[in-house]
Structure formats: C-alpha cells, structure tokens
Amino acid sequence: MRQDYGVTRAPSQLLFGAGQRRALGRVAAALGRSVLLCTDKRIAELPLLAEIIADLKAFDLNVAVFDATQPELPLHGIEACVAAYADFKPDVVIGLGGGSCLDLAKLVSLLLSHLGPLSDYYGEYKVPGPIRPVIAVPTTSGTGSEVTPVAVLADPDRAMKVGISSPYLIPHTAICDPELTLSCPPGLTAISGADALAHAIEAFAAVARKAEPDLAMTRVFVGKNGLSDHYALQAIKLIFDYLEHAVSQGDDLDARSAVMLASTYAGLAFGSAGTAAAHAIQYPVGARTHTAHGLGVGVLLPHTMDFNLRAAAADYADIARAIDVASSTDTDAHAAKTAIEAVRSLFGRIGIPSNLRAIGVEEADLPAMADLAMNAARLVENNPAPLNPAAIRSILERAL
Structure with a gap:
C-alpha cells in the first residue's frame, strides 16, 4: 500500500x-x-x-x-x-x-x-x-x-x-440505503458487484504518480494513493466475503448492506485514484455489443489483470493476502496469480462470462476496439503497464 x-x-x-x-x-x-x-x-x-x-x-x-x-x-x-x-x-x-x-x-x-x-x-x-x-x-x-x-x-x-x-x-x-437493493435481481446484482470490484482493484493497482503539490489540482484521477488504497482494499474484502451470497440470497439484508458499502468504498477509491484498462476497453466493447457496462468490465477484468501482472504484482499480492488466498510467506509473484484466479473463480460462481464471445464480440471487431479504447486517455494513462493499440489488441485477443 x-x-x-x-x-x-x-x-x-x-x-x-x-x-x-x-x-x-x-x-x-x-x-x-x-x-x-x-x-x-x-x-x-x-x-x-x-x-x-x-x-x-x-x-x-x-x-x-x-x-x-x-x-x-x-x-x-x-x-x-x-x-x-x-x-x-x-x-x-x-x-x-x-x-x-x-x-x-x-x-x-x-x-x-x-x-x-x-x-x-x-x-x-x-x-x-x-x-x-x-x-x-x-x-x-x-x-x-x-x-x-x-x-x-x-x-x-x-x-x-x-x-x-x-x-x-x-x-x-x-x-x-441497502433496503433499496433488496429487489435487485441476481443478474444485475452480479454485474453491478463486478463493476464495483473492478473499480476497487483498478484503483488499488493504478499508476503511482509523483506527489507534486498541484497533482490533485490538475488531475481529477491522481492514481494510486494512500487514502484510496484504504477504501479500495476494504471494498475488495467485502465483495469477496458477501457478493456471492447477495446474488444467491437477495433477501439477506446483511449481505446487501455489505455489498452496498463495498460499492461506496470503491467509488471513494476510484473517485481520486481512477480506473484503468478494463474500463477503457469496455467503452468500445459496450458500444459494439450494447451490453451493460458492468458485464463488459467483469468479462475483461481478469484478462487485464493477466496483462498487468508484472507491473502490478505487489499490489495484486496485497489483494491476495487481504482476501486470504495467499500468505505472507508466498512470493508476490505467486500471490498475485492467486488473486487473479480468485477473481476468475468468484465471477464464474456468480455467472459472469469468461470471454468476450459470450457477449457478442467477434474477431473482426478487435482492431477498431483497440484503437477506440485509446481514446479513453485518462484511463489508459492510469494503467500500471503501458498501453498502446497493440497491447490492447493482445488483451482483447486473450479475452475473446
């Protein structure tokens, strides 16, 4: 952190x-x-x-x-x-x-x-x-x-x-008021929760910029910072503890409260740190497929984490230890991989597809999507590993 x-x-x-x-x-x-x-x-x-x-x-x-x-x-x-x-x-x-x-x-x-x-x-x-x-x-x-x-x-x-x-x-x-989410159907609960998890993970692993006095005055999204880290990690832990139950048992107010608090924490995190590749790439994916934002982000998040693994290994390792899928004795490289697999597993259990074909993306769509994603400059610049059209194309090919 x-x-x-x-x-x-x-x-x-x-x-x-x-x-x-x-x-x-x-x-x-x-x-x-x-x-x-x-x-x-x-x-x-x-x-x-x-x-x-x-x-x-x-x-x-x-x-x-x-x-x-x-x-x-x-x-x-x-x-x-x-x-x-x-x-x-x-x-x-x-x-x-x-x-x-x-x-x-x-x-x-x-x-x-x-x-x-x-x-x-x-x-x-x-x-x-x-x-x-x-x-x-x-x-x-x-x-x-x-x-x-x-x-x-x-x-x-x-x-x-x-x-x-x-x-x-x-x-x-x-x-x-979490009572207002009790009627939210399982599918919407799942993709909304996936979006919140993406907010928190991308904020936690965002680029860490030099803390110049004017940074927050010239950038709305300043990148990784200590306060957003706190909110992000709390959100991630709550989502891993409660989202699956909120999807399967929607009338459980305790689970609904925890997931709503996680969503708010994640908003506080990315409201200063910003988001990154999964959100940048979802924009053209959503425009092409007319699918919900949270669904596209959920499909993309594990694949963008794979791409960012080397650049964000320490951050992903912190996440793995926070959600108890790795220990302090594990190397950061090993722990980071377990964090990505934990995201995949959670999303699989709540019904988030594992690939872009499942939401209507075709191979012919990829070149234009890669170029269009670069237009989300504030998100591209926030990604821990450098992004260019070729890099985004590689993420899309992996996600397809």
Whole structure:
C-alpha cells in the first residue's frame, strides 16, 4: 500500500444504513425549496416513489419528477430533461436509481447551472464552477456514482461513451440505503458487484504518480494513493466475503448492506485514484455489443489483470493476502496469480462470462476496439503497464 500521499474527494454528507432514505426530505429541505427528482420508469411504478415524494412534501418542498431516464444515458435524454424543467428552476436535483439515474441528476444540474452544450465539458476539469446541489440515492450496488466526480453519457456524435470529470459533480449528499437493493435481481446484482470490484482493484493497482503539490489540482484521477488504497482494499474484502451470497440470497439484508458499502468504498477509491484498462476497453466493447457496462468490465477484468501482472504484482499480492488466498510467506509473484484466479473463480460462481464471445464480440471487431479504447486517455494513462493499440489488441485477443 502507498502511504506517502493521499487524496479523498467525497460528498459533504454520506448517510449509510437501512432506512436512511427516510432522511431525504429533511436533507433536501436544508438545501432549497424546489426539488427535481430524476428516476426511471421501473422505480416510478414502485410504492417507493410515492413514499419518497410524500416525505419531500412533508417538508413543504415543491417536487417535480422526471421518470424517463434511459439505460446508458443518451445525450438526448439529458437534454430532454433539462428542456422540460428549466422553467421549474429546481434548487436541488435528486438522483434515485442506478448509475444512469445518478449521472443524469449530475448532468442535469450541470446544464441548469452553466451554459451548454454538454460537450464543452467532456474530459477533466472543464466544469467552470459549482452546480446546484445533487442528492444521490442509489438503488443498486456497483457504480459508486453517489460519491464520485464523474458522469458518463452516450453521445451519438461519438463512437463510444464519454465522461465528464470534475469535483463539482460530486453529489452534495449521498444516501445509501441497502433496503433499496433488496429487489435487485441476481443478474444485475452480479454485474453491478463486478463493476464495483473492478473499480476497487483498478484503483488499488493504478499508476503511482509523483506527489507534486498541484497533482490533485490538475488531475481529477491522481492514481494510486494512500487514502484510496484504504477504501479500495476494504471494498475488495467485502465483495469477496458477501457478493456471492447477495446474488444467491437477495433477501439477506446483511449481505446487501455489505455489498452496498463495498460499492461506496470503491467509488471513494476510484473517485481520486481512477480506473484503468478494463474500463477503457469496455467503452468500445459496450458500444459494439450494447451490453451493460458492468458485464463488459467483469468479462475483461481478469484478462487485464493477466496483462498487468508484472507491473502490478505487489499490489495484486496485497489483494491476495487481504482476501486470504495467499500468505505472507508466498512470493508476490505467486500471490498475485492467486488473486487473479480468485477473481476468475468468484465471477464464474456468480455467472459472469469468461470471454468476450459470450457477449457478442467477434474477431473482426478487435482492431477498431483497440484503437477506440485509446481514446479513453485518462484511463489508459492510469494503467500500471503501458498501453498502446497493440497491447490492447493482445488483451482483447486473450479475452475473446
């Protein structure tokens, strides 16, 4: 673990625990009088939404609801929400749902606070100032978006998804209530958990940069650091201890709580350290196959770890010892290999495919995917082993 430098970026408040969603009205009332709640059709049909609206109105808040959030967050959906509620002028924007709902809340708040187009802000540190306060209430355990400075969207003018990264996008308050994940189906629980594990492992094994005083002021994702290491390792241990049980026994609140806490820890880890190859390569894989982000990342993670083995052996060895698949007497090289095999084994047990063919990738797709993955520069630069198109092609061939 790295001890000589640390960065944590986090919400002003993080409320965690069963039933904490009932604090939402009081939290929102402390921030303004009008609230725009962003969610999706599935949640809009649940009694949960009526419960939350009643809580907000009990604090005399004026509430508007946008329930048309789409998976993978297309640009036109963001623009439609902004157009519909610009005149409403919300003081607070709430995201309720999975990662797309939380990212929608962040980006709607951005466009309500600053002039568009949204493409002006693609990349790092492009947001010019604070946005209207966002309250993030996740209903899945995977993206960590409730605590991160990044939002990802699909722009039809781009070949793959793009990100906006700025500390201004971190929600003001995150309310993490594991009761909201009890109805999450096994398949979604598995791929969300795989995404959280990838966040934690890639943050823990990210490039360690020289700790210049301006590092965190010029890079949203600074690479491996002591504070992110702490969050990442805690997330990894929780996922190995509880994810399989949360997938198979979805009504177990203890397991759900542990996995949600792991997802939040992983978000705190990669919110400063960043992610790497598995996430960079998933962007073109997802664009080609139209598969869920967490699924693609889960398929790719063991293969990217294989590629990074020499460069990240010490970090992977620390992971192996933390999850008790290696001992202090094992060499780092041996322990690192056991960590990779532990990831493969866990993913196999929860139904994550072991290869890209299983999600629709074909050999003819690989050259274009390798080139496109290089466009995710902030992730490519964060990988512990150097990446170029040939290296990414070798990972894709192994994963195929």
